[in-house]
Amino acid sequence: MRIPCPFCGPRDITEFAYHGDATLTRPAPGDAAMHDYVYLRDNPTGVHREHWYHSAGCHAWLTVTRNVSTHEIVGAEMAHKEAS
Amino acid sequence: MRKEYGCVLDLTQISAFAGLRPVGSGRGLIVRERIGLALATVMVRKGRTAALAAAVKEQFDIALPAGPHGSGSDSTSFLGTGPGRWLVTHDARTPGFVDSLSRKLEGLASVVDQSDAYGVLRLSGPSILEVLAKGVAIDLSAPAFPAGSVAATVVAHIGVTLWKVDETPTIHVAVARSYAGSFLHWLETSAAIYGMIME
Numbered sequence: 001m002r003i004p005c006p007f008c009g010p011r012d013i014t015e016f017a018y019h020g021d022a023t024l025t026r027p028a029p030g031d032a033a034m035h036d037y038v039y040l041r042d043n044p045t046g047v048h049r050e051h052w053y054h055s056a057g058c059h060a061w062l063t064v065t066r067n068v069s070t071h072e073i074v075g076a077e078m079a080h081k082e083a084s
Numbered sequence: 085m086r087k088e089y090g091c092v093l094d095l096t097q098i099s100a101f102a103g104l105r106p107v108g109s110g111r112g113l114i115v116r117e118r119i120g121l122a123l124a125t126v127m128v129r130k131g132r133t134a135a136l137a138a139a140v141k142e143q144f145d146i147a148l149p150a151g152p153h154g155s156g157s158d159s160t161s162f163l164g165t166g167p168g169r170w171l172v173t174h175d176a177r178t179p180g181f182v183d184s185l186s187r188k189l190e191g192l193a194s195v196v197d198q199s200d201a202y203g204v205l206r207l208s209g210p211s212i213l214e215v216l217a218k219g220v221a222i223d224l225s226a227p228a229f230p231a232g233s234v235a236a237t238v239v240a241h242i243g244v245t246l247w248k249v250d251e252t253p254t255i256h257v258a259v260a261r262s263y264a265g266s267f268l269h270w271l272e273t274s275a276a277i278y279g280m281i282m283e
């Protein structure tokens with residue numbers, strides 16, 4: 001599996017660290033929304049958006065669009081707007 | 085030897101790749117350590133990319149690269165290693181280079197001295213691409229990685245920064261100093277069949 005890093009170009013998956021669902025926003029601490037954020041996660045099939053960190057390359061956070069059924073990488077962009 | 089009230093050893097400067105030695109019988113890989121480099125990481129401050137590029141142009145007459153590319157020469161180069169981040173190499177032996185760089189980029193970027201942090205090798209020779217292909221998972225051939233290209237990647241689980249300076253090809257590689265011995269072990273093993281010589 002390769003991820004097309006917008007800075008580095010296509011790189012092997014071993015250069016990256018997976019960091020979970022990119023569609024959720026962490027809520028303010030202390031309310032019930034935090035419980036749902038931590039524990040009530042969907043388990044979708046098909047196309048998913050997720051965070052990956054290019055730990056062995058440019059050290060950028062990416063938002064990767066991946067089909068979790070086929071592992072096809074549909075796209076990757078910088079998670080941080082100013083970095084792109 | 086006695087100094088003031090005690091005995092201390094005289095400290096000897098030993099380069100990161102002091103263990104370099106010829107391997108095998110051919111001349112497939114030619115290696116030279118770049119000793120005495122000044123190195124620094126430069127990270128742009130928020131929203132100051134254009135101002136930083138202007139300052140680098142004015143102070144060094146170097147076009148600050150926006151992507152994974154190098155600008156400048158072996159004397160002074162800015163190598164793009166990540167978004168808003170560069171590795172600066174300086175080989176002109178200017179005393180206090182990193183301090184002066186830091187002053188020149190004051191308010192535009194964070195400058196950290198890395199001169200003692202990396203060992204740098206200059207690699208060339210007819211078998212260079214075959215040797216590097218044993219550990220580098222990216223295509224270093226001319227169409228995919230032309231002269232001026234920079235890559236931060238891994239070799240045998242060791243983080244490296246590679247940059248191609250000409251199409252001979254000549255490739256420079258920076259390795260964290262504490263990993264220099266491990267990297268050299270990989271390099272010697274990978275180059276043995278082609279032969280490795282010092283320049």
Ligand SMILES: [Zn+2]
Nearest residue numbers: 005008054058
């Ligand atoms: Zn990257």
